Amino acid sequence: MSTTESFGQLLRRLRVQAGRTQEEQAEAVNTASGRDTLTRREISRYENGETVPTKHTVTQIARSCGVAPGVLLDAAAAARARRKGEGPQRDQPPSPEPGAATAEHAAAVSLDFADFIAPSDTDDDYLCYLHDNLARIAGQYVCTSVLPLFNDLVSIRDEVFGLLRKRQKPHHARELYVLAGASCLLLAHASQNLGNSHAALAQIRTAGTCAQQIDHKPLRAWAAGTTALIAEWSAQPARALQLAEKAIALAPAGHSRIRAFAIQARTAARTGNQEAADAALTQMMTAQEEPPDADDLVEIGGIFTFPPAKQDYYTGATFSLLGRHEEAEAYATRAVDQYRHGPPMARSYGDEALAAIDIALARIRQGDIGMATSWLQPILALPPDQRIQQLALGLRPVARALEESPLLCTSGATDLLELTQRYQVLGAPALPSQ
The missing domain is CATH 1.10.260.40 (lambda repressor-like DNA-binding domains)
Incomplete structure (x- = not known):
């Protein structure tokens, strides 16, 4: 050169x-x-x-x-x-050197x-191409480890950002803002799964800004709900409750609204407020019966949906946090069954594993170390690229329950405690630069 x-x-x-x-x-x-x-x-x-x-x-x-x-x-x-x-x-093309x-x-x-x-303006076909690619990643995100999807997701985000930096027809610009916000929300989920809350919040801020540009309530609701999840997993349940309430106020009927109530129920349970948690679960069940509103995030699919299996997992997790372990086990078992027997592309390995942890915790509290071990073995054997940060946080109550169990002196309980305490999860990689 x-x-x-x-x-x-x-x-x-x-x-x-x-x-x-x-x-x-x-x-x-x-x-x-x-x-x-x-x-x-x-x-x-x-x-x-x-x-x-x-x-x-x-x-x-x-x-x-x-x-x-x-x-x-x-x-x-x-x-x-x-x-x-x-x-x-x-x-511009370089000029030829003298004599060349x-x-x-x-x-x-x-x-x-x-x-x-050549025409370079955005057209409907190209928007469909971008939408389909983002939908593919959103679908794969549910059942695939995070790392292999990063480059594709960043590539789509950068492509959409580049188009938005140019003048676009209003209806094309609106669709591009939705795609930009959705891609940032996917990156926020990925960053959080990898243990980088700071990066996740930065992605959500950008998604929220995109939503404000076009006054897109479903996008704003999903951003608020995702921020609530980050606050919840970061041991800020009071903040999470405020954000869940914001998501509820913005969310259209359907998956987004059901999700917001589910987040509210689980975060209320983390604060120990059983009455508020039960009320949120009741509202979630009511929302399940409402006719859904139009929601172009749900149309993307994958992680932007909140299917029955996920609803049961959240319900079970809420009861587990409240110490109502028999109810927790019933809902968590139903969630696992739905994931295992449903479509492979809808099988969320993360939610399924977290539901299994709730079942194991219920078994430990009932003195059944052997069955708890059976439920935890697949989680302990997950390949490294599927060990999201939430699994380590979910195993903490299991370790505490084992430490408090009168059966801790048995070899099975001691071995299981050591495995849960030594569980290693993913670390966050740097995002590819533009």
Whole structure:
């Protein structure tokens, strides 16, 4: 690479040398990565210096062009540094050096002009493409470990952010704000699962700002509910209750409203307020019978739904926190059964594991260490990439119950206590930079 050649110009030169259009280059990168996520628009933005791809994507571009990744990674790092210092700039094809052949440069200029005059405005088909990809990730998030989804999710978020930084038709801008907010909420859930509450709250703040831009109540309700969950898991139940009430006031009828009451019930139980918890559960059951309102977050699906299995898990968790372990066991068992016998894509391994922990806790309180061990063994055997932070928090009451059990002197109880105390969970990775 010459000293005057930018990252975007290097990408353009490699593509021209390969005799590919931008669409063909995107297809080549997708083939190299085994994913179908990169588009001609993104290749154009990379080459024009509008955005810089993630390290993962840079590596796949290098593979598709048959060059060493280090060459492109160094150029991408320099481009990121320049963007931070000077802001985004549009690259132009480099001028040929004196005496050098000009055919390649002429081809690059022609292709650059073709890309420039090609329609780049957002259209309905492209919005459907972005929506479908986000829906795919939201669905996979329920039943798949968090880490493999990060790069795809960040890529979609960055694509939507890039479109919103340009002028859009009002109805396209509204849809893009919904997609931007939803992608940030997904990143908030992922960050929280990985134990990084600070990053999760930053994502929620951005989602809330997107919602305010278009006065989108379902998005605001989901953001408030997710913040309530973070406060609850961070031992701030009073704050969580306030946020749950805000979510209830904003939530449309249907999954979002049911979720808000479920969060309110569980957080009330954490404060020891049995009356408020029971009242919230009653309201949740009433909400289950209400005709649902239109909600484009629910239309995305996956994690943006609150199905019956999840409702039973929350109910069981509420009773467990109140010390009503027989009721907790009944609802938690029903939740586990629904997850195990329902559609595989709807099987939330995290919620299923947390419900199993509530069952095990009930068994310990009733002196049945053997059955408690049976329920906990699958959780203790989960692969590292599925050990979300909530599992470690959920096992704490189990450890306390074992310590208080008159059966602690038995070898089974002692071994189980040691396993729960030594349980290792995921740590949060750094988000890929733009």
